[in-house]
Amino acid sequence: MNKEEIRRNISNKRLSLTSEEIENKSHQIFLNLLKSEEYINFPNIMFYVATRSEVQTKEMIKTSIKMGKNIFVPVILTECINLVPSKLTDFDKELEKGKKGIFEPKQEYRRLFPPEDIDLIILPGIAFDIRGNRIGRGCGYYDNFLRKICPSTKIIALAFEIQIVKKIPTDTNDIPVHKIITEKRIINCTLYAILYTRKGRM
Secondary structure (H helix, E strand, O other), rough: OOOOHHHHHHHHHHHHHHHOOOOOOHHHHHHHHHHHHHHHHEEEEEEOOOOOOOOOOOOHHHHHHHHHOEEEEEEEOOOOOOOEEEEOHHHHHEEEEEEOOOEEEOHHOEEEOHHEEEEEEEEOOOOOOOOOOEOOOOOOHHHHHHHHHOOOOEEEEOOOOOOOOOOOOOOOOOOOOOOOOOOOOOEHHHHHHHHHHHHHHH
């Protein structure tokens, strides 16, 4: 299947999940995230603010702020198809629905932060394979943003297990994630990518 076919197929599967299933699976994913060395060790973390059918991040963000983490969420820059991190201190007070229907900081609460100073980026997506390749929401905002981050910044995707597919078509502009966390496992994509490359050369 091509990217659009995969996006349509997995989107439909995700939309079939009930609110209770989404809540329960998202909670388990957060428990798995808490175990990751990146989350444990890094202070500056950028989360996405979830739409209804995505892995929910409200609990993750609020808990992380209470733990003393510096939490950032994206501000969408529609004019250049890009994102910029903004520090968030109060999930319930500081967000409003933005131009793309995704919650982002209100104008008076925008505290912009250099992308290169983010330690860990936690991002969404429609579909992933175990080598870290992803199909996003389709707008290209994260693709452009990821090209501007520091090489040492780690990228973790949150996904339901039904979003993991066998293989995603890629091109030279695609940037893979380092790990994928589902309700069932933590996938080390860097390791799988190395093994896949070695197998392909044999």
